[in-house]
Amino acid sequence: MFITAAVLAEICSALPLSGSIYLWAAESAGPKHARFFGFLVAWWACTAWMTFTASNCQTTANYIVSQLAVWEVNFPGGVGNDNIQWRALIWAISEGMLLLSVAINYLPPKFYSGVFKFSIGLMMLDFFLCLIWLPIGVSKTYGFRSASDVFTMTYNGTGAPAAWNWLLSLLFTAGTLTGFDASGHIAEETKNASVVAAKGILSSAIATGVLGFITTILFLFCTPDLDTVFALDAPQPFVQIYALALGKKASIFMTVIAVVGLIMNTTVAIVASSRLVFAVARDGVLPLSGWIGAVDSKGQPRNAVTVIYIFAAALLCTIIPSQVAFTSLVSAGAAPTIAAYGLIALLRLTMTPNCFQSSHFKLGKYAKPFYVCAVLFNALVFAVDISPFEFPVTAQTFNFATVIFGAISIFAVLSWYFTPEEKWLRKDQILKAYETVDHPEDE
Template sequence: MVFMFITAAVLAEICSALPLSGSIYIWAAESAGPKYARFFGFLVAWWSTTAWMTFTAGNCQSTANYIVSQLAVWEIDFPGGVGNENVKWRAMIWAISEGLLVVSIAINYLPPRWYSHVFKFTMALMMLDFFLNVIWLPIAVHNTYGFRSASDVFTQTYNGTGAPAGWNWILSFLFTAGTLTGFDASGHIAEETKNASVVAGRGILYSAFATGILGFATTILFLFCTPPLDQVFALDAPQPFVQIYALSLGKGPSIFMTVIATLGMIMNTSIAVVASSRLVFAVARDGVLPLSGWIGRVDSSGQPKNAVTVIFVFAAFLLCSILPSQVAFTSLVSAGGIPTIAAYGLIAMLRLFMTPDSFKTSHFYLGKFRKPFYLAAVLFNGLVFAVMISPFYFPVDAESFNFACVIFGAVTIFAIMSWYFTPASSWLRQEQVEQALRNTSGDAAPVEHDGSLGDHDDPK
């Protein structure tokens, strides 16, 4: 939590100074200074686009796992058996995932004035889920299999990875990686946010604080409410928590909790598409992507609907990898969080070494704390990055190899090639970077946006 908050503070500082759509790659470019701005801008543009677009497909498959886990709860036989080695099972997961993707994307075609209601409904749904887990679940556990002891919760370890004991413990970061990323989302919609230099940065901080504090409370609660480990590892559902609900609450109530979780994840995915579509739009608007002229357009209401369509096509295609191999899909999805973590650490490192005294106009300027914060963010995100590209099981063989490092490397190579072959006059010219740095260092007034996506907001 502490290092996640520090990372959020670093991002909020630069977001406040540069509140632009698709802002994370602009942050990286400006953090690098004029000489290396284009290179690091291209790098993070490819990283972040890959991460956010991959997240959409992964979230849909995770939501599908909640639904199909009810088969295990009600002990319904499935032809060929429940498991990823069964092609019929994978086909069902794929079909449900694609359907969930359609629903999540369709929400993004709603009129912009509806977005506020979507966000409010999503927050209400997630808080309902949280309070049901905080209140209902412990009561049910107390009346059924009982709580685990404090000794179990705080001292018991289990090595199911085959890794050395120390690294096995470090690998636990894999299960919190989803909450360690994504709080840069409010920066991606900054051009549609009033008073963005304050509100977007504050959104980064608030989302990190809410995730950390509520996530910590939920984690401790779940550790006390989880059945003994041997019973947990005997559960065969794709999403074992559905079976835990069934064991504690009963089969009927587990359906209700599954519906709440499924709706929450659908809405979560749709809101992630809002952020990722603005990122894709901004990258295309700056001419980095193929078909940039079409992708970078907005409709009559100022919404990047073409970028939403691109995300839909990419996610639908990525989900098709479930059919031949669940391992292939898992490897692709596991690579989704790595570029974001890498971008967080890279921005902090560039701020530490390249532009430590810039962005003084930020409403969240870190002052004398900036260098310790930059260093802490570099070290922490470096550790999480190492965990996410590490093998998950030891000894490593073809089946247990983590292809995330290969995918991340391939994306990085594409980014470097894109930087090399794109003329310097086409994107982030040096004089533009220098002007932006002057604006954010107190030599000129920073530009504020009026809350719409349009040509006048072009970061070029």
């Protein structure tokens, strides 16, 4: 993914525009096929980013309600997704978290820098507490796992063949393998965007990868034995692990940090997704594009933020009738993004390998090897994301990401076919951008 980030940074530097990822795909395809791939990735990206918002809110709710399991609070009907009262509680908390994150997005732009810095500070506090406090607590309670357990032990709870069971572990890190293109989506609001936005893609991917690797190894050493882990009944088992290692009261502190961090995470996701929706609407594709693509007196796309809120709030409502339905919807969140990463690399390799000379992050002699690597790796991750999570496959365990991704792609093709060229991504616009990034005015 570091290599994928480098591929995206190269094109982001040449095309630092809001809604960047679908424009990157369009220009990477060259003038002849630009509109088709632009439509395809626009649909993929909008679906993915708008679903991330709802998914984050439900994750936040899971941290909060898991404290009920820590303190052994009796809940009417019992704790579990088969209890409609329990699902209603998670839904209500999720909607509240969504409303709070959207409210932060309505703040004046001058507060955004503070919000971003606070988010980073809180996440680093969480990281260092896990790095220092958690191991101390584990050493005084149930003890560490052995190095043999951490590095050699496997467990197959999926029913998949051993090799594919191992590959399914990529699902655990799926959240950290995507989303680093966010800085490109707010490029038009970034000073010196051709350098800063592209650098943001690289630095966020590298920081997440390095710190995420350290965290994963740490958690493997600090996780209780499997019998204990499988006995944990909270929606977010780490809350109970904190309680086992640090004590019940300390688990509240760690939960609060996680919840506030997730609220900030959702806030940033809304910033990125609203700019993506704004850019697509500005080009005239979406219904009510004139309203969605408008900005307020401070140049902020508040109407696009409202659209994100309405979509995410409606998506969260599927929790009430069926947790499986909601999980199926959000399971498709990562797949379109991964597909877009791989597709852009493939188009750069096959269609425009020598273009975008205006980039400040040109890959030079490493370009084609990087493109090949990004295509192959993202293809593998995409295959994992849409594969069954359990075998044998039943109606209850079926991964609907394949159906959702297929439907999104069909809608994209239909909208490309029926949308007149003069309404979105006109050929003259594509050619102008294409010439600009290869022949910058200052050269």
